[in-house]
Amino acid sequence: MMSFDQNAFLIIFTASMISISCGLLGVFMMLRKMSMTGDAISHAVLPGIVIGFFVSGSQRGLEVIIGAGILGILATLMIDWLRRKARVQLDASIGITFTLLFAIGIILINLLAYKVDLDQECVLYGEIAYLPIDLWITGGGQNMGPRIMYLALLNLILVGGFIYLFFKELTVTSFDENFSMVIGIPAGVINLGLMSMVSYTTVSSFEAVGAILVVALLVVPPATAFLWTKKLNQLIKITIGIGIGIAILGYYLAYFFDSSIAGMVVSVAGIVFLASALYKSKLFSNRFGTSTKQESFGN
């Protein structure tokens, strides 16, 4: 019998919202060659969690999430600072930043919380399979439905609004920072805004769906879209389409094989990317790759 499955709807709907938020930001991160910032943030939040834990005295306090968010922004700022002021290569500055912050987190755990089960895995990362029963219960005991769905919707509205309002500024600063300064766009402020959005989105989505899915959603759909087009508008549309497609396909494959949803969505994303890359490399073997933005963005 064919019937409407509410759980499937909630999971696919929320996963799609998260993958759109991540994909939108991912496109601009990719243009800036900062795709791996999400991965860096997933490690760099550890000291924030430990400090949040000591402020609130609980592993589940809001302080822990806020601590993680602040460390996320700090990490992106540090990456940017290392790149600009210390003139360190970008990938190296990402590596320096997150290993340093993660190491500080481990030392803090060893010094302060040795006897407490405290790490991102059990404090921050959520499990998308349990999203429909992780309810938002109001103070009056009212059941408002899945908590994560509201968080993802709020996140999508903020990210979408940010990109809609600052689309021109984001585009110009992504391609040519010096030019943007000349025409009076404060590249630093825009950059800070984008980094804060990335940090907020990653921490908020970590709580919803776990780390690996967020890191993958920031990188893989934009990279795949990049294989198909070099126009920014198209890039965004294809990224959104891929985000929704892998959420639906990933969920059903996971259901079919009774395995991890996040793992399956990431695998599907990877396969879609590989298939696109193979197809494209066969047709246009000379235009293979994702780093040729100068080639056609001039128009």
Place this chain on the structure above:
Amino acid sequence: MIPVRIILPLLLFIFASCKFENPEERLKPQIVTTTSILADGIRNLVGDSAEVVALMPAGVDPHLYKASARDLDLLQNADLVIYHGLFLEGKMTEIFEKLEFSQVLINVSEKIPNDRLLRSGPEAHSVDPHIWFDVNLWSMAMAHAAEEIILWKPNWKTSIEKNAAVFQSKLSDLNQETAKKMEELKRSNQALITAHDAFAYFGRAYGIEVLGLQGLSTLSEPGLRDLTGLVQFIVSRKIKAVFAEQTISPKAIEAVVAGCKNQNHEIKLAGPLFTDSLGDPNGSAGTYIGMVNTNVNVIFESLKP
């Protein structure tokens, strides 16, 4: 007017969320528990009157458990959900507390008196959840589970009370047997040294000194000072064996063995002990009682004079 570009994806989502379902007829009520240790206890209580399924299969460390897509269906379709509590289930504990809105739910550890719990700090989650290593505490938890199941199915009262009495007497035998063996080890001044701090309740209940190489969190790695301190301790007390654990890589504990060798103290690496999950269902550690027996025998045989 809502634009088409919003309506279309929504329709897609709704369509995508439909699936073929075979409405299954269930002959017995289904009880879902979190760990395999818990499932075994509940099976002893309900006997054949219900089907008991564990969310985390045998051999899986509860700290490392990852939900699969159908676990949600399992939870939502269960007639009764039983969980361990004391934050053993990590972040899922919050979710279980919310499941109360839709599901009959039993937290087996909720009636354990506060002063019997080991804790590292004043906060709720700093409790050590490994209460099943103290057979006495575990039989308290099982007694609570029996009471709650009777509240849920009053017409099972007689059979559950009978099963519970049998199970409790087995547990009490197990407790005495364990205490007797550990008493002997204590007299020969031995200590139980394991890879992580899971045996604190065991040590307290049976009076044997317990040392873990690693803290409770899986992230905290053993420091150099921990290692040398432990080696000093082993050499000075002439400890005969250290123990690997089934769900933890033996690498760190192997370093202890090597460290002792350097100090000319031969020590055996015994085990692995079963800690957070039962062993193979057909093996000797396939039940809770079997698991405790296996552990106690390994410890006893390796450390006895």
